[in-house]
Amino acid sequence: MMMVRKAAIVAASMLMVLAFVSMNDDVSHFLASLKYKEVKTASAQVSYSQSERERLLSLINAEAEKRNIPPVNARIDRVWRAIPGYNGLEVDVEKTLEAALLAPPAETIPYIYKEVEPEIKLNDLGPHPIYRGNPNKKMISLMINVAWGNEYIDSILNTLKKDKVKATFFLDGSWLNKNAEIAKRIQAEGHEMSNHAYTHPDMSALNRQAQHSQIAKTEALLKSTLNVNNKWFAPPSGAFNQATVQIAEEMGLKTVLWTIDTIDWQKPPADTIIRKIAQKIEPGALILMHPTSSTRDALAGIIATAKEKGYAIGTVSETLSSKRLKAAVEAAQ
Known part of the structure; x- marks a missing residue:
């Protein structure tokens, strides 16, 4: 009787091990499927961002031409003599694009500018x-x-x-x-x-x-x-x-x-x-x-x-x- 009981315990233990292995295998497959879905989702986001990037870049470049302010060169005036130049303003296309991609879709494009020095400066006069x-x-x-x-x-x-x-x-x-x-x-x-x-x-x-x-x-x-x-x-x-x-x-x-x-x-x-x-x-x-x-x-x-x-x-x-x-x-x- 004792021998039968021991054999039953051993058999039950073996079944539990097999079930655990099987379950872990299912878990592994489940986790792997999640990772696959994450990769697929990330790929979709990259694809979407590229499309949005191209659209925004086109808008920003077109608007930049209207917004850019040319610099003013330093010059010699007949009355005031040497007059310093004044920097222009130019849309920083790359930084504006980055800011636009991070902003909520409903918001207007946040234009970012950089100064542009004149070709002729005070020291050139x-x-x-x-x-x-x-x-x-x-x-x-x-x-x-x-x-x-x-x-x-x-x-x-x-x-x-x-x-x-x-x-x-x-x-x-x-x-x-x-x-x-x-x-x-x-x-x-x-x-x-x-x-x-x-x-x-x-x-x-x-x-x-x-x-x-x-x-x-x-x-x-x-x-x-x-x-x-x-x-x-x-x-x-x-x-x-x-x-x-x-x-x-x-x-x-x-x-x-x-x-x-x-x-x-x-x-x-x-x-x-x-x-x-x-x-x-x-x-x-x-x-x-x-x-x-x-x-x-x-x-x-x-x-x-x-x-x-x-x-x-x-x-x-x-x-x-x-x-x-x-x-x-x-x-x-």
């Missing part, structure tokens, strides 16, 4: 003075020429900081030599530092060697004191000749004048300066000022007036750059 930025770029700059007036610099910096504005300070070399700590504070607050000669001379009255020395000494100080890689030279009192512009060019500097002069050294009332700016402000304007009491009192009003009229305020480098304003790029998208 040679030695010419610059009085303003490109008229297509709604940005202005505050140029603050510093050779005296330390007592007002603190208030001016506080206003610029409060209103989140960066200016370009053109430093007289002899002033920088005596006031390195003030210059470092100006720089630390994010303002651009540039060259205003060494002893505030009439550059047009100097010979070539003396002009070179005036620019070179201040350039060396900007580098040694502030580690500045400078781009610009502003001749004191706006006095220069072609030799001045040529010498600056040889040093890798462009000669910058101004579009609007506050004449703050004559100590006009603040409201007079603000009204003048309101009347004369235009895209690309470079506004000349100094660390005077008039500028201290008018600065907040100048900034408010520019912003109310929709102008961005940047450094000279930003205003004279061919780069488009971020808002202009976003508006196109």
Whole structure:
């Protein structure tokens, strides 16, 4: 009897093993069929995406021709002399296609743009003075020429900081030599530092060697004191000749004048300066000022007036750059 019972147990065990193997075989086949279906589904999706890609690509290419904005070349103007170029806008077809494929079908195509630089840039124009930025770029700059007036610099910096504005300070070399700590504070607050000669001379009255020395000494100080890689030279009192512009060019500097002069050294009332700016402000304007009491009192009003009229305020480098304003790029998208 015991032998029969053992034989039955062994037989039952064998049946269970065979059933398990059989079941696992079915499971394996089932899982394999799922994987096959997944592959087939993925293939269908790839096929669908390719079809959609071709359709969207055709639409995007056709629309891009209407949306693209050509760049504006830098040029020489009879009045304003060297005028910087302005980047164009072009639909980035590949990135737009990628974004369109990821977007829900009901949504419009999200066009993505890239900037296109002009063929002729400011540096291609040679030695010419610059009085303003490109008229297509709604940005202005505050140029603050510093050779005296330390007592007002603190208030001016506080206003610029409060209103989140960066200016370009053109430093007289002899002033920088005596006031390195003030210059470092100006720089630390994010303002651009540039060259205003060494002893505030009439550059047009100097010979070539003396002009070179005036620019070179201040350039060396900007580098040694502030580690500045400078781009610009502003001749004191706006006095220069072609030799001045040529010498600056040889040093890798462009000669910058101004579009609007506050004449703050004559100590006009603040409201007079603000009204003048309101009347004369235009895209690309470079506004000349100094660390005077008039500028201290008018600065907040100048900034408010520019912003109310929709102008961005940047450094000279930003205003004279061919780069488009971020808002202009976003508006196109």
